[in-house]
Amino acid sequence: MARIDLIKVSKTLTDRKRGAGDAAPHDGRRTAFSLCDLNLSVRHGETMVILGPSGCGKTTLLKIIAGLLPLDTGEVRYDGLDVRDVAPGDRRIGMVFQNYALYPHFESRTNVLSYFLFRKKTPELDALAKAKYQRTSDLMGVDLAHLLDRKPTSLSGGEKQRVALGRCITRDAALFLVDEPFANLDQALREKYRVNLKALLRQFSITTVYVTHDHNEALILADRLAIMNCGRIEQVGTFQEIYDDPQNVFVASFLNLNIAAPPLNLIDGRQLPERLGLGDVLLGVRPEHAQAVHGASAEGTVGVRGVVTSALRLPTSDATSVAARVGDQDVYARAAAEGAPDIGDVVWLTFRRYYLFDKTTGMRVRRHIGAEHA
Structure with a gap:
């Protein structure tokens, strides 16, 4: 060892950098x-x-x-x-x-x-x-x-x-x-x-x-x-x-648990409600850490409002994968399989784990883990 x-x-x-066409002479080095x-x-x-x-x-x-x-x-x-x-x-x-x-x-x-x-x-x-x-x-x-x-x-x-x-x-x-x-x-x-x-x-x-x-x-x-x-x-x-x-x-x-799974959500902090006080950062949240609720179950929820653009029942779990439009992008989340939202429904997104990244350097500036939180 x-x-x-x-x-x-x-x-x-x-390596050498070519001009146009395979037969073109070398015109420099890169x-x-x-x-x-x-x-x-x-x-x-x-x-x-x-x-x-x-x-x-x-x-x-x-x-x-x-x-x-x-x-x-x-x-x-x-x-x-x-x-x-x-x-x-x-x-x-x-x-x-x-x-x-x-x-x-x-x-x-x-x-x-x-x-x-x-x-x-x-x-x-x-x-x-x-x-x-x-x-x-x-x-x-x-x-x-x-x-x-x-x-x-x-x-x-x-x-x-x-x-x-x-x-x-x-x-x-x-x-x-x-x-x-x-x-x-x-x-x-x-x-x-x-x-x-x-x-x-x-x-x-x-x-x-x-x-x-x-x-x-x-x-x-x-x-x-x-x-x-x-x-x-x-x-x-x-x-x-x-x-x-x-x-x-x-x-x-x-890094993803499954390359077929939806990617990490990266949301511009300026697209989220001002009351969250996130400022000019990127919020990163994995789909399994985002929960979408709607209808009666959403009463009293403090979260981010979105409109469902897709919904897919996950066969290996008791959940539905949903995409909800927030601002100008889709945010992927999980919803309970029973009574899952349909396309066009308004949902509220809550995040039980998320990361904040500096928009310039890409480095993480904060991590939140705990009870569901927007």
Whole structure:
């Protein structure tokens, strides 16, 4: 196992900028910060999931940790040791990327032992390779054993993943770096192999940095999450910690319990009643923390007035999801399934948990948790 610390890491990537048309000559270079003053600590034996949108720098971060890209400034430390001058092959890293990087002309057995394949043959090395191979086979059991005589071209995506993991374990990796290995699989297979991978990571307790843009994958695999955006780590914590206590608008809007669920509501404070005294801020409230009431049940309610624009019964709960027009936007909320409002009904919205964000910086300036409150 290893502890990984990234300290004020920056990396600038430069690509060429073309003129109109694919065949046009290069007319300059475009420079962009891929990583900017990034700090992150990964504990011994934990699975740290880097979650962020495409293009935010997740894969670049893995390559920096692996030593495949030089950093511009900052430090990468393994167990307190600065590894700037340590070659990638000497960092005891096991890498599992989307294409698995298996040798297609070798059987899986040889792929598992590929760490030893190109080293000078000695009796001691042969003995070590056999011992490592046996240990890996024993640890992974039937999940690996029946694949060893087959070539990668005959393996499914999940089977290739197990061979790639076996290769990492055989070389006694102290750190796994995993980059969206399930991206090309269908949903059913992704669900299955996520669970299998989680079990393996728990069994071996190997420090793992796992990159994904998939919220469900992050929820299943992560001990802790690092939310990444535009080359920066925005917030680190468990899924629940970050979901309940987002530090800024991006984190609150990006992290969702279910990507199919309505997004975080962000309401301009100036659109809400003056009596609330919110001022020039953004109010953020998750749909499950907003309650819509109407008719007789709304009598005496102090809340925000809205008009229902959609209503959908949630089959897995005793509630209805509604959207109510407030000012010039829809606010998503929950309503009791029995006697739920219809489109066009006036409702009153109350919020039992909400966040206030600075409109300029996006940083949270206040959090309210408690009884239902407008």
